Amino acid sequence: MLISMSNMTSESEDVITSGDCVTSPSVDEVSTERNMVGNDTLKKGPWTSAEDAVLVDYVNRHGEGNWNAVQKHSGLSRCGKSCRLRWANHLRPDLRKGAFTPEEERRIIELHAKMGNKWARMAVELPGRTDNEIKNxxxxxxxxxxxxxxxxxxxxxxxxxxDNAQTQNMVAFDTSHVEILPDNTFQIPAVEFKNLELNQEFYVPNILDLPGGSLFDLPGGSLIPDGLGSTSCNDSFHFPVPKRVRRSDSYPVFDGDPNEYFPTVDQSFEISSSYDQNINGGDIASSSSCLFSGSHAFFNGNTSSSEPISWPQKMELPSLQFSTQMGSCNAAPSSPLPSLESVDTLIQQSMLIGQTKSDRDRGLLDAVLLQPQNLRTPKSNNNSEASVVPRDIPTDSSSQPDDWEAYGGDPMSPLGNSAASVLSEYTPHLSGSPLDEHQSIEAISVKHEAEEFGTKQSDREDEKSNHINCSRPDYLLDSPSWFGSSSNTAAYGNKDHCLVSDPIHALGDDDFGSDSDRHISGSPPFEGLHFESTGKWDDISEICRGPGNR
DNA sequence: AACGCCGACAACCGCCCGCTC
DNA sequence: CGAGCGGGCGGTTGTCGGCGT
Incomplete structure (x- = not known):
């Protein structure tokens, strides 16, 4: 350290700013030292090998921690945080460099399904890997x-x-209602919140934000049966309690008592993914095969955001992604679902509204989310979206709540609801989220069509089908634009209560070595945002691209 | 072969948060 | 209660390699 530093100051002076500096330590070491120490500023940018050496030496002597002391004690012109990151991400002896192995990749996917963007926590599960690595x-x-x-x-x-699902303990859920269909399909658990007061409104406040960030991370098991994430981990599906709960993630701390998760509800309700079911109908057994479709219920725009909730408002990506995808699987088992991720991303970003800088993303997400909501949920108790609906976006004015304006600008509007609004597109039949006739009919129609089409495995080569964009909020409503296409029939499953009986196909069976998937015509993010028939989405997209929305 | 484009990846920074004192 | 600190995560930037022209 000190040794290194002294050496560093005596060498050449060319300032190296590129990554090459690492491989040519003798050059930039000096420049670093001289330029930074001399003017009392902390160096930024790539680390030099000399700096690394200094840091390594320091850590070897003093151990990790107290990073701010590094600068003082070693003379390194780096801030403590920079030192910490450098050590954690690059210098740690136990780091495992190199490409991720297939096993690791799979693990990451599993973990992400469980945890969402909790990179640090995922890194814990992947020894030798850093959060940054995983994130990248x-x-x-x-x-x-x-x-x-x-x-x-x-x-x-x-x-x-x-297979494991049935054995999962659904904390806070009435596990007796959890049914796993035999045919590789999910039954949305008949979630029964004790004492839930639904008040006609399906209210599952950001349940997906449970610690661990995912609906599917429910203690003792998730709506996604443990299996969701456990291959290698034979993990008993730990309830990932974050070390820290961000303000935006405020939720009742789960300490093992399920009741804390679902506080104060006094009317049990059930969640069904079935399109043709009433959430309260209780015909769970016959409900759809797609858990996630049902899980959308949690995002249903009708979740009562009007009520102060302490649930986390920032939904974890995984749940959402999962839900979205699964939901989308309803529509097209083999269709690529091109922009769902985009939507998810948007949703995720927007979840932060009122909480973080992500306010800037509000417009886009809400635009995306609102339209469908507006179109079919006249009296949404969702108070979050209205304000950001682009004025020029055609909406079903007839369904526009009178207090539309009043809803606007609610900084606390959980965009989770907005997300719900998107997702609710696929889970229209939740109680308290009355669908307008149009939607209901459409949904039913879709269902019937799906039934007709049967379980034909999708033809992945079918480019047209690949272009079915399930993320389109109106993709159901706009069904004529693609339903009529025989090429899309492959997208439909034959399940009675699910547009697609085999979500597996919807999700795609190709993840690892996904390059092989490239044959599927790609859809750039947001491509799906173009409403082919309505054109509405073009407007939205355009608006979203405006200032503040990258 | 040279050039430019583009995607993948690595690395870093900035913001935010919770904890501790 | 506030400052300092460590830590997490999103976003950005820079580099490199592949590919097409």
Whole structure:
């Protein structure tokens, strides 16, 4: 350290700013030292090997922690945080460099399904890997799959542990209602919240934000049966309690008592993914095969955001992604679901509204989310979206609540509801989220068509089908634009209560070595936002691209 | 072969948060 | 209660390699 530093100051002076500096320490070491120490500023940018050496030496002597002391004691012109990151991400001896192995990749996917964007926690599960590494991997992977129009989660991730599901303890849920269909399909658990007061409104306040960030991370088991994430981990599906709960993630701390998770509800309700079921109908057994479709219920725009809730408002990506995809699977088992991720991303970002800087993303998400909501949920108790609906976006004015304006600008509007509004597109029949006739009919129609089409495995080569964009909020309503296409029939399953009986296909069976998936015509993110028949989405997209929305 | 484009990846920064004192 | 600190995560930037022209 000190040794290194002294050496560093005596060498050449060219300032190296590129990554090459790492490989040519002798050059930039000096520049670093001289330039930074001399003027009392902390150096930024790439680390030099000399700096690394200093840091390593320091840590070896003093151990990790107290990073701010590094600068003082070692003379390193780096802030404590920079030192910490450098150590954690690059210098730690136990780091495992190199590409992720297939096993690791799979694990990451599983973990992400469980945890969402909890990179640090995921890193804990992947010894030798850093959160940043995992994040980059995931983002890259996500982007790649987006382009390819592939679902983010492979079907096996979704269903691999179906078998275990029945044995899962559904904390806070009435496990007796959890049914796993035999045919690799999910039955949305008949979630029964004790004492839930629904008041005609399906209110599952951001349940997905339970610690661990996911609906599917419910203690003792998730709506996604443990299997969702457990291949290698034979993990008993730990309830991932974050070390820290962000303000935006405020939720009752789960200490093992399920009751804390679902406080004060006094009317039990059931969640069904079935399109043709009333949430309160209780015909759970016959409900759809797609858990996630049902899970959308949690995002249903009718969740009562008007009521102060302490549930986390920032929904975890995984749940959402999962839900979205699964929901989408309803429509097209094999269709690539091109922009769901995009939507998810948007949703995720927007979840932060009123909480973080992500306010800037509000417009886009809400625009995306609102339209469908507006179109079919006249009296949404969802108070979050209205304000950001682009004025020029055609909406079903007839369904527009009178107090539309009043809803606007509610900083506390949980965009989770907005997300719900998107997702509710696929889970229209939740109690308290009355669908307008149009939607109901459409949904039913879709269902019937699906039944007709049977379980034909989708033809992945069918480009047209690949372009079916299930993320389109109106893709159901706009069904004529693609339902009529025989090429799309492959997208439909034959389940009675699910547009698609085999979500597996919907999710795609290709994740690892996904390059092979490239044959599927890719859809750039947001491509799906174009309403082919309505054109509405073009407006939205355009608006969203405006200032403040990258 | 040279050039430009584009995607993948690595690395870093900034913001935010919770904890501790 | 506030400051300092460590930590998490999103976003950005830079580099590299593949590919097409």
């Amino acid at each position: 991997f995931w983002n890259t992977r996500t982007k790649r799959r987006q382009r390819a129009g592939l679902p983010i989660y492979p079907h096996d991730i979704c269903f691999q542990t179906n």
